[in-house]
Amino acid sequence: MPEFTNAFSGLKEDRMLTHDELVRAIRFMIAAEYESIQLYTQLAASIDNKLAQEVLWDISDEEKEHAGEFLRLLQVLAPDEQGFYDEGMGETNEKIDKLKASCPDGKCSNSPAH
DSSP, X not given: OOOTTOTTTTOOSSSOOXXXXXXXXXXXXXXXXHHHHHHHHHHHHTOXXXXXXXXXXXXXXXHHHHHHHHHHHHHHHOGGGXXXXXXXXXXXXXXXXXXXXXXXXXXOOSOOOO
16 A cells, blocks of 8 residues: 555655656555545445535545546556556456346346356
8 A cells, every 4th residue: 555645755855756756656646546535435424414424525526536637647647558448448348248238128136257
C-alpha cells in the first residue's frame, strides 16, 4: 500500500522528479483517490446523519472526478500503457458479451462459470 502521507518518500531532496518517477507518483495519486472514495462512501453508509452523508457523498463524487483527471494525465504521460488497459477492457467485454448471450432477458441470477 502506498504511503499517502508523503508522496515523495524515498526520493532524494533538491532535485526534480524524473519522468518515470512522475508516472509512479501519478499512479499513487490515483490509488489515493480510489482509497478516499472507499473511505467516504463507507463512512456515509455507516452513519445516519443526513448532512454528513450528503457531504461525504459529494466529496466522494469529487474524488471520482480527480481520479479521472489523474487517469487522463497518466494516458498522456505513459501512452504505452493504454494497450494494457485496452486488453483488460476487451477481456471484460468478452465476459459481458458471453453473459448477455446466456441471459438475453437480463434476469440471470447466477454468475458465469470460471
